[in-house]
Amino acid sequence: MPRFLAVYTMKPEDLARFRSLPKPEQDAIDAVGFQQWVDWEARNAAFFPDRGGMVGRTTRVTKDGIADAVNPFCGYIVVEADTIEAAARLFENHPHFTVFPGDGVDIMPFLTDAR
Template structure:
């Protein structure tokens, strides 16, 4: 089995499209409850493929030759899964609650490659 890092992406455009901020508190809370339950169900259904459940991501620091700076990116969380192929890993995230219930934009999946020489 191959390992894959899946990054949950959330953009301001997706947030606007979902009209998340326009919902009243009651509607938003109901969506949050439904979304958490759907996410947990996704986790149960794919438990055999999940290596690291991951977590939400906080603010970002960038370190470069110029020093350390605060930046903003669109990564909101991650999970590590295993699958036979890149395509199979991607299929795990079809209709994921991140973007079907919550105002997420997408999930980007990349293979975790072995270190050279190992």
């Protein structure tokens, strides 16, 4: 079955706005969102050969060296689905952007199979 990389994205300013909320408000959002996320993963577990995870600050390596970098990536998961459209449908109304300040989920096919 085809595999796809799903990358959770979030604008830094949206995360900053969320982190500026009072701590009890953040905790309330987290409680609702995390439970919805866990439930979503459980419902769709058969599609996830690698559940991935959330990621932190970025370090970029180029021909010029190593430096801090900024990108919108905040997590990933590997999806198995018949088509990219089927993979994308799994993320409709996902708590990443319906509860949390996430901006979207980018779905990309793997062009090589590293299994």
